[in-house]
Amino acid sequence: MLNIIVCVKAVPDPNDADKLKIDPVTKSLPRSDISLVINPLDSHALEAALEIKRNDDAHITILCMGPPPAGNIVKECLALGADKGILLSDPAFAGADAFATAYTLAKAIEKNGAVDLIFCGMASSDGATEWVGPEIATFLNMPVVTMVNEIVENAGDEWIVKADYEHGYRKVKIKLPAVLTVTRNLNQPKALSFSGILKARKKEIITWDLKDLGVPVENVGLKGSPTIVTEMTRLESRREVEILEGSLQEKVDRLIKILKNSGVVNV
Amino acid sequence: MSKIKTQVFVMAEQAGGRIRPVSLQIVGKARHLADQLDSKVGAILLGQNVTERAQELIAAGANSVYLGDSDSLHPYQAELYTEIIVNLLLEHRPEIFLLGSTFMGRELAPLIAAKLKTGLTAHCIDLLIDNEGILEQKIPAYGGMITIICPEKRPQMATVAEGVFLNPELDSTNIGDIIPIDLPEKFPLRVQTLEIVVEKPEGVSLETASVIVAGGAGAEDQDGWQQIAKLAEVLNAGFGSTRPAVDEGWTELETMIGQSGKMVSPELYIGVGLSGELQHMVGIVGAKVMIAINNDAKAPVFEQVDYGIVEDCRTFVPALVETLKKSND
Ligand SMILES: Cc1cc2nc3c(=O)[nH]c(=O)nc-3n(C[C@H](O)[C@H](O)[C@H](O)COP(=O)(O)OP(=O)(O)OC[C@H]3O[C@@H](n4cnc5c(N)ncnc54)[C@H](O)[C@@H]3O)c2cc1C
Ligand SMILES: Nc1ncnc2c1ncn2[C@@H]1O[C@H](COP(=O)(O)O)[C@@H](O)[C@H]1O
Numbered sequence: 064m065l066n067i068i069v070c071v072k073a074v075p076d077p078n079d080a081d082k083l084k085i086d087p088v089t090k091s092l093p094r095s096d097i098s099l100v101i102n103p104l105d106s107h108a109l110e111a112a113l114e115i116k117r118n119d120d121a122h123i124t125i126l127c128m129g130p131p132p133a134g135n136i137v138k139e140c141l142a143l144g145a146d147k148g149i150l151l152s153d154p155a156f157a158g159a160d161a162f163a164t165a166y167t168l169a170k171a172i173e174k175n176g177a178v179d180l181i182f183c184g185m186a187s188s189d190g191a192t193e194w195v196g197p198e199i200a201t202f203l204n205m206p207v208v209t210m211v212n213e214i215v216e217n218a219g220d221e222w223i224v225k226a227d228y229e230h231g232y233r234k235v236k237i238k239l240p241a242v243l244t245v246t247r248n249l250n251q252p253k254a255l256s257f258s259g260i261l262k263a264r265k266k267e268i269i270t271w272d273l274k275d276l277g278v279p280v281e282n283v284g285l286k287g288s289p290t291i292v293t294e295m296t297r298l299e300s301r302r303e304v305e306i307l308e309g310s311l312q313e314k315v316d317r318l319i320k321i322l323k324n325s326g327v328v329n330v
Numbered sequence: 331m332s333k334i335k336t337q338v339f340v341m342a343e344q345a346g347g348r349i350r351p352v353s354l355q356i357v358g359k360a361r362h363l364a365d366q367l368d369s370k371v372g373a374i375l376l377g378q379n380v381t382e383r384a385q386e387l388i389a390a391g392a393n394s395v396y397l398g399d400s401d402s403l404h405p406y407q408a409e410l411y412t413e414i415i416v417n418l419l420l421e422h423r424p425e426i427f428l429l430g431s432t433f434m435g436r437e438l439a440p441l442i443a444a445k446l447k448t449g450l451t452a453h454c455i456d457l458l459i460d461n462e463g464i465l466e467q468k469i470p471a472y473g474g475m476i477t478i479i480c481p482e483k484r485p486q487m488a489t490v491a492e493g494v495f496l497n498p499e500l501d502s503t504n505i506g507d508i509i510p511i512d513l514p515e516k517f518p519l520r521v522q523t524l525e526i527v528v529e530k531p532e533g534v535s536l537e538t539a540s541v542i543v544a545g546g547a548g549a550e551d552q553d554g555w556q557q558i559a560k561l562a563e564v565l566n567a568g569f570g571s572t573r574p575a576v577d578e579g580w581t582e583l584e585t586m587i588g589q590s591g592k593m594v595s596p597e598l599y600i601g602v603g604l605s606g607e608l609q610h611m612v613g614i615v616g617a618k619v620m621i622a623i624n625n626d627a628k629a630p631v632f633e634q635v636d637y638g639i640v641e642d643c644r645t646f647v648p649a650l651v652e653t654l655k656k657s658n659d
Binding site for chain 1: 345405406408409432433436437439440441443444445447448449450451452466471472473474475476477478479480481482483520521522523524525526527528529540541565566576577579583584590597598618619620621627632633634635636637638639640641645646649650653654657658
């Protein structure tokens, strides 16, 4: 049986993006309740695991580090077909950069036991460093391929995958256990089903805190992060805008004049 | 050889027999940073038949090039490259290590940072030295700009996309050392790049286009996207995108402009159905004339352009294309 871990991040709902703007006065982020959604690329990571499970004997564990409401995202993944959920939640984990995040996730993966494959998204929509997957691999001493867009061969413990590369792709052979970070071209995630939601009720979600992981507090969260944010500034606008007035056709004609005047457009 | 106190290291990358522009650009930036720190620039160059290229890095401002030239270094192998670079960094202990935000750089950077237990900042759009000699790494976030530092761990690591920094003046009279690296023999690879395939990019290349049309989530669907594509076509413009357009599958990641995409500097930029989020806008550096089409008069993009058109792009763009076509005939 393949033991698969899928790392899933709960990210701010893009519809709440307005709430996540630097306050011009305090120069910090206003605290507000922002609803969380599954990081879009992580639903592709989960789908990759589910696809394997459809054809092979596999057990899928969701691993998510986040505040308690992130538990809903873990539940959603169970309803989509994962077998078990682990939520890493502790105030001490807050403020983690990619390094501390990957360290904490790696410690949880070790504690959870045998693992053959770890799927991550290529990037999170809010952090978007792309670092967490490869750093987990380093902490667990596993090989990694980033930006996987196709699984070509997955028989046995040597897989062949295709991954994004400049103006094309690269083909890579990788020995399991391994970490793969995935792009959205890998698959098409399926929608939630009612029976999935019913089945998920019986599945377990474990919550682990700092004590459960048994790691020193100075290794996690803000304290365990080599990088810190020292300053936030709001950018002031740099251009004086002219809003074109008139009917649609008048605007079209005016715009074409502007294009002509730019000297770079042949119209 | 006298030991210098600090060094700034750069990962240089070559493809198709030439140093990638982004590598020359970060060598140029490293030169500036090193001058402020009273230190030297070391560039790491790995590959097959790359020895001739080392001089170019010296011309761009490197004091030393650490050169690995061997069959085993082609194609790029993540584990072997990581091993070699980590060893070099442990030996020379640079203060700063910069990589390009290429596919290779984006994979190697976290592998190296995690091994060295140091911090790493993604896709910086500026790098400065503060009063205490610490590297300030600037990235856009939350509708503004944030500064990230790595106060204690070394090296301070960052990736930078092509086009963020200028191409340096190449001075072929510069003198520097080319130092061969001892390569590990028979290195076992758990992950092996079998081949790298280059498929030609289509259309007008974004980096060199003098006119760029960029589309965003406001296209609403594939139809709306195709209308914007037509506009790009009649203007003979490069066609760029924002992240949601990529997420929706209307276009390829290669067309995304911004902090984690391409950095472009056209003469003329037309943003269609996009809000003007900073992560996108920082990708348009030094555009001369900027125009935005958005149906929301309050969209932040209207604070960042020269001309604004408050219209639904799905009616305005086809009308514009029609009139352009007529005037072309
Ligand atoms: C770390 C990080 C890195 C990122 N890097 C990048 C990057 O490199 N590039 C990038 O693009 N994004 C990047 N993003 C995402 C970025 O923050 C924004 O989410 C994105 O740029 C918004 O794209 P958009 O303007 O198309 O969509 P939206 O913000 O959703 O805006 C759509 C706009 O279209 C308008 N509109 C809607 N319908 C119509 C219509 N019918 N006609 C006309 N206008 C209409 C709306 O008024 C709105 O202003 C990054 C995010 C993070 C966190
Ligand atoms: N807090 C987290 N919990 C679980 N997985 C995470 C977390 N942060 C990042 N990841 C994983 O790492 C990937 C890359 O994230 P990032 O490095 O932030 O771009 C995500 O797509 C997730 O798979």
